[in-house]
Amino acid sequence: MKHKTIYINNKKVFFNYEILETLEAGIELIGIETKAVKKGTGSLEGSYAIIRGGEAFLMHMHIPPYQQNNTPKTYEPDRTRKLILHKKEILKLADIEGKRSGGKHAGTKGTTVVPVALYNNAGRIKVELAVVRGKKKHDKRASTKKRETEREMRREMK
Numbered sequence: 131m132k133h134k135t136i137y138i139n140n141k142k143v144f145f146n147y148e149i150l151e152t153l154e155a156g157i158e159l160i161g162i163e164t165k166a167v168k169k170g171t172g173s174l175e176g177s178y179a180i181i182r183g184g185e186a187f188l189m190h191m192h193i194p195p196y197q198q199n200n201t202p203k204t205y206e207p208d209r210t211r212k213l214i215l216h217k218k219e220i221l222k223l224a225d226i227e228g229k230r231s232g233g234k235h236a237g238t239k240g241t242t243v244v245p246v247a248l249y250n251n252a253g254r255i256k257v258e259l260a261v262v263r264g265k266k267k268h269d270k271r272a273s274t275k276k277r278e279t280e281r282e283m284r285r286e287m288k
Contacts, residue, residue: 137167137255138248140174145270147262150241153222155257156214157188157248162205165196167248167255179213179243179259181224186213188245188257213257226261240264 143149159167166172177191188211195201215223226241246258265273 135250136247137170137250138172138174140177140244140246142175143244143246143260143262145273146265147244147260148265148269149246149260149262151261152246153215153219153259154251155186155219155259157255157257158212158214159193159255162196162201163193164255166193168250169196171196172248174245174248177245179223179245181220184217184220186215186220186223187211188213191245213259223259 172191172193174191177188179186179188181187190208191211192207194207195205223243226243240263241261243259244262246260248255248257250256
């Protein structure tokens with residue numbers, strides 16, 4: 131089994147959302163984007179996945195050019211990128227978005243699909259997607275308090 135290398139991580143997902151389910155998807159990138167991702171530049175904050183016409187797309191993911199001077203003038207860092215998924219997985223995501231009936235999270239109010247990380251899996255760049263529900267302000271406070279108490283406990287143990 132190959133070692134996974136995480137290139138870009140979206141740490142805010144764990145604080146802002148409650149994760150219900152995760153899945154892995156491929157992503158269509160052009161050459162300069164692949165190099166930029168492998169370099170570790172880019173941001174997943176504010177990005178999300180949608181289903182259009184039976185295909186999945188990742189919206190608002192920012193990947194800056196690898197080399198500014200060698201980048202085509204038409205390159206858009208925030209362009210919509212296609213996700214590579216099996217038909218069953220696309221239908222599952224469509225259920226989550228409430229576009230179809232049935233399914234585990236179908237029509238669930240407040241759920242969305244967001245990317246958690248971009249990583250290398252067997253020589254290919256993959257995206258970890260998560261079905262999430264937004265946390266309320268009091269939930270965020272509780273998770274912050276829990277994290278601080280765990281940190282205090284670790285300090286006391288040393």
